[in-house]
Amino acid sequence: MCTHNNIQNTDNWKEVEGFAKKALPEHIVAFIEECRQDANPESKLIKVLQLVQEHFGYLGRTQMDAVAQLLQVPMAKVSGVATFYHFFRLVPRGKYLIRVCLGTACYVKGAERVVDKFKEELGIRFGETTKDGLFSLEGTRCLGCCGLAPVVEINEEIFGQVTPDKIPAILEHFTEKESEIKTQ
Amino acid sequence: MNNVNANYELLLQKAEEYRNSLGYGEKIRIRVGSATCEHAAGSQIVYEEFQKHILSSGRQDIILEKTGCTGRCSCEPIVGVFIPNKLPVKYQLVKRETVHKIFMDHIVGGKVVPENLLDKTPDSCKYHILMCDGTGCGGALDSGLRFQFEMKIAELGLKPEEVWLTHIGCLGFCTIMDKKEQTVQVMVRPDNIIYKIKTIKDIEDIIDSHFKKGKVVQRLVAKEKPISQRFYNLYGDVAFFNKQTRIALRNAGVVNPESIYDYLHYKGFLALKEVLQKNDPEWVVKQITESKLRGRGGGGFPTGQKWASARKTQEKIRYIICNADEGDPGAFMDRSMLESDPFSIVEGMIIGGFAIGAQKGYFYIRAEYPLAVERISHAIEECRKHNLLGQNILGSDFSFDLEIRLGAGAFVCGEETALIHSIEGERGQPRVRPPYPTESGLWGKPTVINNVETFANVPPIIVYGPDWFAQVGTRNSGGTKVFALAGKIQRTGLVEVPMGTTLRDIVYGIGGGPAGGRKAKAIQTGGPAGGCIPEKYFDTPVDFDTLGKLGSIMGSGGMIVLDEDDCMVDVAKFYMEFCQDESCGKCTPCREGTKRILETLTRITEGKGTEEDLAKLERLAKLVKKSSLCGLGKAAPNPILSTLNYFRDEYEAHVRDKKCPAHKCRSLIHYVIDPEKCVGCTMCAKNCPVPCITGERKEVHVIDTARCIKCGRCFEVCRFKAVKKL
Ligand SMILES: Cc1cc2nc3c(=O)[nH]c(=O)nc-3n(C[C@H](O)[C@H](O)[C@H](O)COP(=O)(O)O)c2cc1C
Numbered sequence: 003m004c005t006h007n008n009i010q011n012t013d014n015w016k017e018v019e020g021f022a023k024k025a026l027p028e029h030i031v032a033f034i035e036e037c038r039q040d041a042n043p044e045s046k047l048i049k050v051l052q053l054v055q056e057h058f059g060y061l062g063r064t065q066m067d068a069v070a071q072l073l074q075v076p077m078a079k080v081s082g083v084a085t086f087y088h089f090f091r092l093v094p095r096g097k098y099l100i101r102v103c104l105g106t107a108c109y110v111k112g113a114e115r116v117v118d119k120f121k122e123e124l125g126i127r128f129g130e131t132t133k134d135g136l137f138s139l140e141g142t143r144c145l146g147c148c149g150l151a152p153v154v155e156i157n158e159e160i161f162g163q164v165t166p167d168k169i170p171a172i173l174e175h176f177t178e179k180e181s182e183i184k185t186q
Numbered sequence: 187m188n189n190v191n192a193n194y195e196l197l198l199q200k201a202e203e204y205r206n207s208l209g210y211g212e213k214i215r216i217r218v219g220s221a222t223c224e225h226a227a228g229s230q231i232v233y234e235e236f237q238k239h240i241l242s243s244g245r246q247d248i249i250l251e252k253t254g255c256t257g258r259c260s261c262e263p264i265v266g267v268f269i270p271n272k273l274p275v276k277y278q279l280v281k282r283e284t285v286h287k288i289f290m291d292h293i294v295g296g297k298v299v300p301e302n303l304l305d306k307t308p309d310s311c312k313y314h315i316l317m318c319d320g321t322g323c324g325g326a327l328d329s330g331l332r333f334q335f336e337m338k339i340a341e342l343g344l345k346p347e348e349v350w351l352t353h354i355g356c357l358g359f360c361t362i363m364d365k366k367e368q369t370v371q372v373m374v375r376p377d378n379i380i381y382k383i384k385t386i387k388d389i390e391d392i393i394d395s396h397f398k399k400g401k402v403v404q405r406l407v408a409k410e411k412p413i414s415q416r417f418y419n420l421y422g423d424v425a426f427f428n429k430q431t432r433i434a435l436r437n438a439g440v441v442n443p444e445s446i447y448d449y450l451h452y453k454g455f456l457a458l459k460e461v462l463q464k465n466d467p468e469w470v471v472k473q474i475t476e477s478k479l480r481g482r483g484g485g486g487f488p489t490g491q492k493w494a495s496a497r498k499t500q501e502k503i504r505y506i507i508c509n510a511d512e513g514d515p516g517a518f519m520d521r522s523m524l525e526s527d528p529f530s531i532v533e534g535m536i537i538g539g540f541a542i543g544a545q546k547g548y549f550y551i552r553a554e555y556p557l558a559v560e561r562i563s564h565a566i567e568e569c570r571k572h573n574l575l576g577q578n579i580l581g582s583d584f585s586f587d588l589e590i591r592l593g594a595g596a597f598v599c600g601e602e603t604a605l606i607h608s609i610e611g612e613r614g615q616p617r618v619r620p621p622y623p624t625e626s627g628l629w630g631k632p633t634v635i636n637n638v639e640t641f642a643n644v645p646p647i648i649v650y651g652p653d654w655f656a657q658v659g660t661r662n663s664g665g666t667k668v669f670a671l672a673g674k675i676q677r678t679g680l681v682e683v684p685m686g687t688t689l690r691d692i693v694y695g696i697g698g699g700p701a702g703g704r705k706a707k708a709i710q711t712g713g714p715a716g717g718c719i720p721e722k723y724f725d726t727p728v729d730f731d732t733l734g735k736l737g738s739i740m741g742s743g744g745m746i747v748l749d750e751d752d753c754m755v756d757v758a759k760f761y762m763e764f765c766q767d768e769s770c771g772k773c774t775p776c777r778e779g780t781k782r783i784l785e786t787l788t789r790i791t792e793g794k795g796t797e798e799d800l801a802k803l804e805r806l807a808k809l810v811k812k813s814s815l816c817g818l819g820k821a822a823p824n825p826i827l828s829t830l831n832y833f834r835d836e837y838e839a840h841v842r843d844k845k846c847p848a849h850k851c852r853s854l855i856h857y858v859i860d861p862e863k864c865v866g867c868t869m870c871a872k873n874c875p876v877p878c879i880t881g882e883r884k885e886v887h888v889i890d891t892a893r894c895i896k897c898g899r900c901f902e903v904c905r906f907k908a909v910k911k912l
Pocket residue numbers: 480481482483484485486487489509510511512513514597598599600601602603635636637638640742816817818
């Protein structure tokens with residue numbers, strides 16, 4: 003059995019390392035190398051995965067593999083962590099991620115009807131992405147703006163006091179942005 | 187002897203120099219709220235708009251700055267305009283268009299814009315008097331004096347435009363002054379002066395000299411400076427705020443969260459200086475113990491005791507962790523504190539670290555709170571730059587540093603052992619306690635975990651003393667508690683009140699009750715681990731013990747007001763869905779039990795439940811409560827048990843009569859059109875997605891109930907209230 007220390011002495015380590023480094027952007031590779039200098043490098047696993055997701059939008063098998071190799075933790079642990087936390091996504095998502103708050107305050111203020119309206123407008127269910135790859139729909143826990151319930155977050159932008167009839171306009175805001183980008 | 191004092195003085199000097207160089211005190215200040223909730227309401231646009239206006243006007247005498255969130259959510263964005271020697275003016279619901287009006291009318295023209303005043307506060311008076319109605323101070327015995335003040339004002343013919351009087355909760359004097367003085371305290375804004383009055387002569391002098399001639403009556407000015415003075419000076423005219431006692435939130439909406447100099451100016455790091463100057467960890471622990479501070483994260487464990495037990499261990503490497511995971515899906519006070527007053531949480535942690543002898547501390551913050559993460563990182567950086575973190579803090583022997591770790595969206599990671607696993611990079615699953623983290627925590631070392639609000643309370647306890655803090659609260663629990671008030675209520679937001687305040691005072695006194703004169707049915711406290719308390723118990727004073735007796739918990743402080751339109755079975759189901767989803771799956775009672783409970787509840791809300799189900803539900807809930815491994819499973823049944831206890835009739839209506847009394851459960855309602863009221867406008871038929879509404883124009887319409895999918899569109903669009911939900 004190889005322990006964490008001698009894996010780098012195996013015959014094909016250089017090759018494995020090369021592959022892994024190619025799978026990840028430079029700044030993440032650099033961050034992992036920095037972590038390896040710490041006393042408890044494996045404790046940075048979640049942070050590394052967060053960076054990967056920030057860069058790719060999701061955690062792909064190749065990237066998780068690369069993280070496992072470079073951080074030198076078992077792949078089982080990487081996928082164990084990736085599947086445990088709600089934050090991590092294992093499939094790609096649309097350009098705009100719509101997250102409807104399903105926290106208590108939003109729930110009692112009618113978040114369910116907001117969800118229904120999004121589903122109706124986009125023709126997708128939770129966890130799905132529209133065919134044009136533009137929108138994905140998800141539920142989320144309290145976003146910390148309960149006073150403005152119901153709340154919807156689209157990428158980093160937060161919309162408060164969202165009622166079903168405001169939804170078409172919100173979506174339009176993004177589709178317009180898209181067509182502007184296209185015409186440019 | 188160390189030179190902590192001298193180093194602190196140098197810092198203060200720097201802060202004052204910095205503020206003077208910017209012209210604080212002379213210039214006009216515009217402060218725009220800046221926090222996640224404020225941004226959601228559009229405060230960033232407002233900020234930019236002010237920036238443009240100042241730039242294009244070319245004026246050099248205006249400071250534009252950010253401040254945190256005061257916790258008055260439904261009025262955001264909030265903008266404060268502070269003109270020297272004038273009453274502070276706060277505007278609510280400021281939009282891009284309002285900015286222009288505020289700038290032109292108020293800043294340039296000197297005339298307040300009345301439409302947007304926060305909660306319709308008195309705007310044009312010259313002096314605003316806040317009269318302390320607290321029952322704590324000796325003066326309260328002589329309530330006659332209070333009336334005298336009002337009578338004298340009327341007698342002397344002072345108009346409301348000149349002097350305005352408001353009664354407020356408690357200025358916080360009772361606990362710092364000698365009770366034998368038997369005085370009544372009044373605060374005069376905008377001069378930020380507090381008088382102690384005893385006789386009618388005193389009142390006459392104040393009116394004559396101060397209000398008429400603008401000369402302060404020095405002999406009556408109080409020397410003590412209560413903690414809420416600054417907050418009241420800014421917000422004392424707003425009904426939502428002036429019944430609150432702000433300790434943990436003392437700086438929220440007062441300081442600029444991105445400026446260490448601003449924090450220093452408002453007594454920031456004074457507590458840390460005192461602690462390092464004394465250089466006695468035991469003394470710190472003693473102060474905290476005597477203050478009766480109990481953990482605000484939900485458990486309510488005495489903080490002093492926790493710190494003391496970490497100190498007792500032989501191991502010299504120790505850690506301190508701030509739990510900022512805030513997973514309760516209806517609570518946002520920790521977010522607000524992290525975003526609005528990051529330095530005081532950092533200060534609390536450094537003091538905690540010193541007290542338990544830790545070398546390193548961790549902030550565990552939810553990834554869903556990016557702004558909180560940004561502000562805390564910034565605060566940590568600033569502290570490092572100013573030798574408030576790192577080697578030999580303020581020149582003492584104490585070295586300490588902080589690091590941020592992000593959560594990744596798992597409610598159970600708020601549980602302390604799961605949180606430790608998560609920081610170690612593992613799946614966040616709890617483990618059996620004991621050993622408690624104070625013996626064996628992070629990497630097996632003694633670790634103290636405290637909640638954000640717990641740390642926020644530490645600096646004031648050191649500065650104002652444990653006796654003061656203990657007196658604010660109840661017998662077993664010192665200080666205040668911050669609640670996140672939301673749901674069916676007029677004024678939503680953050681409420682900080684002394685322990686022992688009644689639910690009614692919070693819901694009606696501060697929150698203004700439900701909108702439209704509706705009746706509150708119950709209040710849900712403590713989030714998914716808490717319970718629902720019916721209206722008839724609203725006179726209960728709130729603290730850890732009393733809520734427990736009612737079958738709920740204090741929890742982290744979420745408070746959701748429910749009204750007649752909320753179905754209690756549905757609410758219970760909502761929380762069970764949450765817990766079932768968040769169960770980490772480690773132990774069977776919680777993993778399987780929550781699933782079965784949820785199935786049963788779903789059956790009941792769909793009208794397929796039987797009376798036997800109710801008995802089963804209760805048995806299963808009790809079992810899960812008794813036998814789960816961690817707090818999540820142990821508390822998950824609380825919402826069910828409390829609603830079964832207080833609202834059994836609603837459950838019975840669902841199973842026996844197949845009716846949902848609140849008309850909430852979709853399977854149990856149906857829509858019909860009242861032929862008496864229908865005028866045949868065709869709106870409903872046009873909007874029905876099925877469509878299953880028939881009828882000619884100007885004739886009575888009919889719903890085909892068999893095909894209706896109960897979407898409720900017709901109910902919403904009918905302007906004649908002809909569609910009935912049964
Ligand atoms: C399921 C679960 C979730 C919890 N979530 C939080 C949380 O979000 N924030 C928090 O401060 N404490 C939370 N706690 C309580 C912590 O385990 C711990 O008691 C607390 O952080 C200790 O700090 P305190 O003594 O200052 O309250 C949670 C407990 C359980 C069982």
